Amino acid sequence: MIDSPNNSGSEEEDKCVPRAAVYKMIKDCTQHIRVSGEAKEFFVQCCNEFIHTLALQANTVCEQQTKRLVHPDHIVTALNNMGFGSYKTKCLNAMETAQEEIAKKRRKLHGKPTSIYTDEELRQKQELLFQQAREEAQQLEEDDWARTQELSKEVLRKKIEATRTDDDNYDD
Amino acid sequence: MASTTDQIKSTSARAYQLPLTKVKSIIKLDNNTRMISHDSVYLLTLATEEFIRMLTRDAHSSMKQCASKRLDRLHIFSSINTNPLYEFLDGSFD
Numbered sequence: 001m002i003d004s005p006n007n008s009g010s011e012e013e014d015k016c017v018p019r020a021a022v023y024k025m026i027k028d029c030t031q032h033i034r035v036s037g038e039a040k041e042f043f044v045q046c047c048n049e050f051i052h053t054l055a056l057q058a059n060t061v062c063e064q065q066t067k068r069l070v071h072p073d074h075i076v077t078a079l080n081n082m083g084f085g086s087y088k089t090k091c092l093n094a095m096e097t098a099q100e101e102i103a104k105k106r107r108k109l110h111g112k113p114t115s116i117y118t119d120e121e122l123r124q125k126q127e128l129l130f131q132q133a134r135e136e137a138q139q140l141e142e143d144d145w146a147r148t149q150e151l152s153k154e155v156l157r158k159k160i161e162a163t164r165t166d167d168d169n170y171d172d
Numbered sequence: 173m174a175s176t177t178d179q180i181k182s183t184s185a186r187a188y189q190l191p192l193t194k195v196k197s198i199i200k201l202d203n204n205t206r207m208i209s210h211d212s213v214y215l216l217t218l219a220t221e222e223f224i225r226m227l228t229r230d231a232h233s234s235m236k237q238c239a240s241k242r243l244d245r246l247h248i249f250s251s252i253n254t255n256p257l258y259e260f261l262d263g264s265f266d
Contacts, residue, residue: 015194015197015198015201016194016198017190017194017195017198017220018190018191018194021189021190021191022190022224024189025189025221025224025225025228026224026228028225029225029228029229029232030228030232030243033232033235033242033243034241034242034243035242035243036242036243036244036245038244038245039231039243039244039245039247039248042245042248043224043227043228043248046223046224046227046248046261047220047223047224048198049260049261050219050220050223050260050261051195051198051199051216051220052198052199052201052202053260054216054219054220055198055199055202055205055208055216056202056205058208058212058216059202059204059205059206062206063206067206068206068207069206069207069208069209070205070206070207070208070209070212071209071211071212072209072211072212072215074212075212075215075216075219076215079219082257082260083256083257084219084222084223084257087218087219087222087223090218090222091215091218091219091222092215094218095211095214095215095218098214
């Protein structure tokens, strides 16, 4: 456990925002501008510092309201206290949009599959398919029965022939 | 919670680029922090992304004022010293 947030140890260095993500955001804002390596590193440090400060502020707001869990409202109040109130609208909108998209995806996944047919039409289609399956099964049975009949007739015919031949061979 | 995170990530790339789990672990470094809800971590992450964009824009302005061709640490320093919003960053770095 680290005693103070300003302790520089390897554990704290690991707890750092991913540099690549920060570089990408900087790049999006400064497309054709070269940014020095030192500047990039400094952006990362500022980023960490912002997170610490905002979290601390939000924690204080939470304590003042004698709540046990830091709530988004506390983050908003903290932003206002720090002077970053202008972030509020954009961030809340982005959060709302993301949550709506998730809810939509969940509905799609767990909800009824959409169909162009009504329930009644679907039932009728199903009944038709059952009827077709029954008819096919019956036809197969009949074909099977006819084949069996043919085979039996053939066996009987051969038996009769065999008997006739035996009779002919008998000497009286 | 992990699946929600993945879902959030996949929804809007520009609105969310810093990983929530990393941000949460940075928050947890402070011993006195209370439990923080998932939505709060998400909102904090969005605010941090907005902060990076703002600081970058300000540093870029500093760079243009100096007629430099490359954005350097000094330009960020200059923005920090000029804008009172960045006061909390004062004294945090050498």
